[in-house]
Amino acid sequence: MAGLFSRMTSIFKAKANSALDKAEDPRQTLDYSYEKQLELLKQVRRGVADVATSRKRLEMQMLSVQDQADKLEAQSLQALKAGREDLAREALSRRAAVLQQQADLQTQLSGLQAEEEKLVLAQKRLTAKVEAFRTKKETLKATYTAAEAQTKINEAFSGMSEEFSDVGMAVQRAEDKTAQMQARAGAIDELLASGALTDSSGLVKDDITVELERLSSSSEVESELARLKGELGQLPAASAPQIAAAPTPAPAAAEQAATEEHP
């Protein structure tokens, strides 16, 4: 077969053949090769487990991003109630940006899950082949002379090498993919931590939260003031003008002014 497939086949095989060493007297190295296969199999298992762990961590991250999005929505509602449409708009546009990134990652995550399922199957297949190799090597050692065994052993070696190479590549691909996704999820985390959004601990306050808190504390001041004024209203009229001249305590006034300057 000429063309693309034959080039792929020979390149793949050249790579695969370096996966397992071949020996001068193949019978002597059957046991050694089997030990090595067990070792490689262990590595493959570890790789598949790592992919599963990364996938689970990404799923957790997606959940925390969802929490942040929900929080931004609550903030926008709060801002609207306070009559601050600008602030509500800001919260909603941040929410949209976060959700967009989350959706992209979610799509990749579904792809990764499918890949992981295939890896588990591949690992099972590899395990069966290693076990078959073990049986075959005993037969070969017992039945054949070195010369006779050569071809059969080479065939078994090639078959094993291919399988290891194939599964190894698949694990590597999945690991690369999880690393890329982790980096993207990390970028969302950075966005969350940069002050644009709150982190889940709630210790770092983002600017929208600060603004909303200021709004609510100044409205508390206003209502306190109104209450005091109401109480004063019941006092003799003589003292009222004096108080009306300085209607708000200085700090609250300054804060309110700042709010109006920087909406």
Add this chain to the structure above:
Amino acid sequence: MIVRILGEGQYSVPDSHRDSLNVHDGALAAAVASGSEPDFRATLDALLAEVRSVGAPLPDEELVPSDLVLPSPTATIDEVRRLSGDEGLVGG
């Protein structure tokens, strides 16, 4: 002949399908050369579907080398270029 679909395993495919696979080979090479992702995806899907339908999966305990190695279903054009030595591996 024994055909390996990367990431999927080996199939035993009757030799009578060799010509048909050659046609797929040409189509996939053309799609890779054109760089068109939809063409590539369609030809790769058709190729792998044929191998799966005419071939019998090799039992897990069988240890034989493949006559033909094909890209995985999720392979990209770039991956196939790399795997076939079109990019770097064999001196461009």
